[in-house]
Amino acid sequence: MTTKPATKSLVFPRFFPRPNSKTGIWSWIATVDHKKIGTLYGITSFFWFIVAGLEALLIRIQLSQANNDFLSPDMYNSLFTMHGTTMIFLVVMPLSAAFFNWLIPLQIGARDVAFPRLNALSYWIFLFGSILINFSWITGEAPNGGWFGYAPNSGVTFNPGKGMTYWVVGLNVLGISSIAAGLNFVTTIINMRAPGMSMFKMPIFTWMTLVTSILIILALPILAVAGIQLQTDRIYGTHFFNSLGGGDPVMWQHIFWLFGHPEVYILILPAMGIVSEVLPTFARKPIFGYSFVVFAGAVIGFMGWFVWSHHMFTVGLGPAANSAFSISTMLIAVPTGIKIFNWLGTLWGGSIRFNTAMLFSLGFIAMFTIGGLSGVMHASPPTDAQQQDTYFVVAHFHYVLFGGALLGIFSGIYFWWPKFTGYFLNEKIGKLNFIFMLIGFNIQFGPMHWLGMDGMPRRIYTYAENMGWEGSNLAATIGGFILGVGVLLFIYNVIYSMIHKEVAGADPWDGRTLEWSTSSPPPEHDFDEIPQVKFRDDFWFKKYPETIKEYYEHGEIEEDTEDKLSEKSNHEDEIHLPDMSYYPFILGVGIAILGAGFLSNIYIIAISVPIMIWGLLGWSMEPVNDPHPDGH
Amino acid sequence: MSETAVINNHQDEIENTSTGLSNKKLMMWLFLASDVMFFGAFISTYLIYRGKSLVGPYPSEVLDIPITTVSTFILLMSSLAMVLALHYLKENEKNKATLWILGVVLLGTIFMGFQFYEFNHFAHLGLTPRTNIFGTTFFILTGLHGGHVTIGILWMAFLAYGSHKGTLRSDNAIDLEIAGLYWHFVDIVWIIIFTVIYLISANDMPPAGSELLIH
C-alpha cells in the first residue's frame, strides 16, 4: 500500500473515442452518472406507465357493458397480460429504480453508486428488454397467457405462436437488469456511506431500498429459473411444466409465487420508504419510532418468503399447507400495522403542511389501509375460496399497488422534483392532480370489491347481462377515465414546471436528510465536500442544533463519533468521478440481440456473441478514468 | 482479507469503504447469494421431479458414477490450483501464478470435456432434454452448471493472460480473488449436484405405474 506500482493494464482497441461531452445524445448513452441514469429510468418507465394505462382503459371500455364486442377475447387476454407485466416490471420496479438511482448516493453522502458502469448497463438492459417484450405488439403476437403465465396454458401446446415466448424471454432479459441493479445498490448502501453514517443513521428510504434490493437479489433468480424452464419448454420441447410429458403445472405456481410474493414487497417497500421521508418533512417531526419502522420493513421483507402459497389456496395443497400459509400471511399484517401506526405517530403533534407531496402520502396511508385490510380477508382460505380469481382480488392489489405503490411514487415525484430539476411542480395543478387520481381511483377500484363478492371472475373478457355486474363495471370504467385525467394533469404539471421554471433552491421543504444539503439540481459530483454525519436526520440537526437534545433524550449519541470522523475523512480531498463509457450500452445491445435471437433464430444469437464480447472485453480493460493530462 | 483499504486495479486511487470490505468482493458475495437461489431452485426442481419420468431411460440406466467421480475429482483439484494461484500471485511470483491459473483453465476444460462426453453418451442412449422429466431436469441443471464453468474458464484465461503480461499483480490480486470466489462456488455447486443427481438417484428405477404423478 505504501509503494505506488507503475500503472499498467491491458488495452482493448477502441472503435470510438471515449465520450466526454456533457451534453447531446452521447452524454446520455455513455453516461455513468447516477442522476442521469435515474432520469433515464424515470422517463422510460413513465412512458410505459402511459402505455399500460392505455391498455387498462381499453380493458375498461370492453368491460363497461355486458356482451361487449369492442375487443376480441384474444386481444383482451393480451391486454390484461401486458398491462400486468408492464405495470410490474416496466413501471413500478423501474420507477422505484429511478428513485434509488437519484437518491441513494445523495442520501448516504456518496458521489456515485459503487459500480457506475454496471448501473448504466442495468438501465440499458431494462430499456432494450422493455422494447423487446413490447415489440410483440408490432408483430401482432402479444403474450396472452397472463402476467402469471400459469402452465400448462402458457406452454406451447395450448399457447402456440411466439406470444408467451416474447413474455418469457423479455422477463429473463429484464431480470438480468434488476439483479445487476440490486447488487449495485446493496453494495453502495453497505459500503459507500458518508463517514459517521452508521446503518441506524441511514434515512428510512435508504433502508427500504436496501431491503428491496436484497429481495431483488434473492427473488429475481427464482423468476429467472422459472423463465428458463418455461423458455426451454417452449423453444426446445423440455417437460418442466408440460403436463402431457409428466411435468407438474403446480410446480410452476410454486416457483413463480416463490418469486412473486417477495416481488410484491419489492413493489411496495420503496413507496413505504418515500412516505417515511415525506411525512416527517411536512410534519416537521422525525419519523416516530425509527427502529420499529426499519425493523418492520425488514421483517416484511423476510416474512415475504414464507407466504407464497397464499396465491394458491384453491390449488388443492390440502388443509395443513393452507393453514400454515394462512397464519404466516396474517402475521405480515403485524409489521404492516406497525408502519401505519408509526406514520400516524409521526403526524401526531406535528405541524402539518398539506403540500401535494404530503397529500399523496396521506392518500397512500388511507388507500393502503384498505388494501391491507382486504388482504387479511383473503388470507383466510375459506373466504378466499370465494374471492380467489375474482374482482375482489383485482380491487385488493390495485389498492395496494396503485393506492399504495403508485401514490407513494407520485408523492416522491412531487417531493423530490425540485431536487431533481431545481424547479417546483405547480401546487395548484398538483392538488387537482391528486384529487382526480384519488377520486378516479376509488370509483374505478372500489366497486370491484363488490363485483368480486358478486361472483365476477377475473380475466373474463365479457359477461352476460343477467349477472347484475353492469352498473359497477360502468362505474369502474368511468373511474378509470377520471384517473386518466389525473395522469394527464400530472403531465401538464411537468410541462408547466418546465415552462415557468419556478426556482426551488437547495432546501425548499426544510428537509431532514443529506440530499437537501446540496444544490438543486445537485452538481455532477453531488457534494462539494463529503458530509460528516453525526445523527439521524443529520441535515436537520445541523440546521436546528437546539433540537438534538429532544431527540436523543435517551442518550443515543455516540460519544466517540468525532474521532472516527476525523480519521475517516482523510481521503476525501479530491473529487474523482468515473469517466463516461459506451461499453455498457454496447453490452446492453448485445444482450437484447441475444434475447431477440431466442425469439427468432440461431443466426441472430451468433450476431449477439461478438457484440457482447466487444462490450465485455472493452469494459474490463477500460480504466475507470483515462489518465488525465493534468496528471491525476 | 482484512485490509481496510483496497487498491483498485485500474487506478491507484484508494477506495475507502464503510465496511472495509472492497466493493468488488462484497458484490461478488452478494452475487453468489443470488446464484445460490438460482441453483437452489433448479436443484429443488430436480429433487421434486425425481422419479416422475413417464418413459425411460431412467437414471439407473444411464448414470455412470465412476466416470463422474473422476471428473468431480478433477474439478476439486482445480479449486486447489486456484488457491495456489492466488497464493503465488500475492507472493509476487508471477510465473508460478500464471502457471497455476492456467492449471485452473486446464482442469476446468477437462471437466467440461467429461461433461461433453457424458451428454453425447446419454444422447446415444436415447436420453435428451425432450425425452422425459429426468432428461429435462438433468440436462438443464448440469448444462447451466457447465455454462457457469465455461464462463469461469474464459474469465481465468483472461486473468492468466493478464498475469502473464504483468497487469495482474499482487496489488490487484483482488481481481483473482473474486474470480476465485466464483470458481470455488461453482465447484461447491457441482459437489451438491454430484450428490443429488449421481449419488442419491443413481439407482432410481422405472416408476411402478403412473400413480407417482399424484401428489
Added chain:
Amino acid sequence: MKKNFINKKSKLSLLFIVFSIFTIFGCTPENNQSTFGTAGPIASSQADLFILIFAIAVVVFIAVEAALIYISIKFRRREGDKLPYQTHGNKKLEITWTIIPAVILIFVAVPTLVGIWSQQNGVPDDKGQVLNIEAVGHQWWFEFRYSDYEVITSNELHIPKGRPVSFKLSSQDVIHSFWVPKLAGKVDMVPLNDNYIWMIADEVGEFYGQCAEFCGTSHAHMRFRVFVHEEEDFLAWVDQMHTPADPPMPNTPESRGQMLFAANCSMCHTNNSTTPGSYIMEINTQDARWNNWVDDTENSALVSAPNLTHFGTHTTLGSGIKELNHENLVEWIADPSTIKQGTRMQKQAMVYNTRDGKANLTDSEISDIAYYLLSLKPGSGAEMVIDDIPSDGLIDAEAVFATNCAACHSLGNDVIVGPGMGGIKDRAGDRVSGLSAYEYIYESIVEPQAYIVEGYPPVMPAWASLGDETVNALVEYLLTLE
C-alpha cells in the same frame, strides 16, 4: 381551502364506507353468482366468516382513517406554529400497537382454521350418503361423470337437495377452476393433480357456476348450471338418463339430422350413453379422442367433446352461454365462433375444415341437425324400428356408406379417422379367429368397440340403428371393395 379539502376527503371516505356496506348487505344477494345469497352450508359458512373479518376490518378501517383525518385537522400548520417537539418515538406505545393487531388476528385466525379443517378435509361422516361426481375441465366446458349412477353429462349438473355431493376435480388440458358461488367456494381443476371439493345444497333451484381460473381464449365463456332437485326428482332424472331417446320418425328433419349427426359429429360427440356399459365406454372413448388430439394437435380430426345424451333436456348451449333453442343452435352449428371463439370443435372437426371455418353443410342440413339434437330426450321406452328400406327391397349400400361412413372411412387406403375400406375383404377374415370376414365386418358395424384395430381411436359409434338389412347390405358392399 386546505380545511375544505380535508372535509371533502372525510365525506368521501364516509360515503365510501356507507356505499360499500349498503351494497354488500343490501342489494345483491339475489344476483346469480353472489357469494352472499347462499344456498348451502359451505357457502354460507364462508360468507359468515367473510362478514366476521369484514366487520373487524371495518372497525380497524374507521379507526385508522378517523385517526388520520383527526390528526390531519388537529395538527395542521397554523400561523406562528413553533417547531414541534422532535420526539424519537415511544417504545411502550409501539409495543402496544404491535401486540394489538396480533391479538385481533387471533380472532380471525381461529375461525379460519376451523373453517379450513371442516371444509377442506373431506365430507364428514354424519352428513348422510355421499353422491360422488367426477368433474372434468376442458377448454372450455365441463364434463360431469356420476360414477355412482353411471351417468355422464356436460355443462349442466343435477344434484339432490340435502345430500353431500363430493366432486373429484380434474382436467385434461389446462388449469380450470370449479366454482358455484352460491353453493361453495372454488377449487382448481389441475391436470395430473386430482382435487376434491364437497358441498350440500339446501335449496331446490338453478344455480350458476363458472370457471374461475384463466384458461385461454374463451375463459369468459366457460360456464355451467347446477340444478338442485328433491331427492326423488333427482333419482327420476337419473332414471331418465338411463332411458334411451326414441329414434326419430322416418322422413322427418330429425331423422335426416340423425344421419348427418352420425356422419359429421358422432366421432367426437356421444349422444346415447344410456345403456349399461356405455358409461365406461364413453370415458375410455373420451380419453382416446383426447390422446388422438395430443398426438397431433394440428391435424387430429378428433378431440374430447361434450356428451350430448338427452341434449334436448338442456336449458343452455355452449356451456351456459346461450339459451337452448333451435335458432341459437343453428347459429352455433353453422359457425361456433360467433358465440364462442377458439373452440376445438371448429379447429379440428372435418366438417369445419373450410376456408372461412364455417360448417360445410347447407342451411337445411344444419337445421335438421339442430332439430335432431333438440329431439334428444328420454323416450317412451318403446322400441321403434327404423323402416327406411325402399319399397322395392333393394338397398343402395353405396349411398348408405357415403352418407354415414365416408366422413371417417375412405374407399381406398387413406386414413381419415378410421381405416380405409379398400381391400377390407382380404384383411377382415384374419382379424379375429373364429369370425369370418362377413361376421367380423358385421360385428364392427353394430358393435365397433368390440374389436378396435390397434392404432385407431375407439370412437366409432354403433350403427345397429341402421337396421339389420341395411347393415347386411353394407357388409356385402364393403366386401366388394378392392
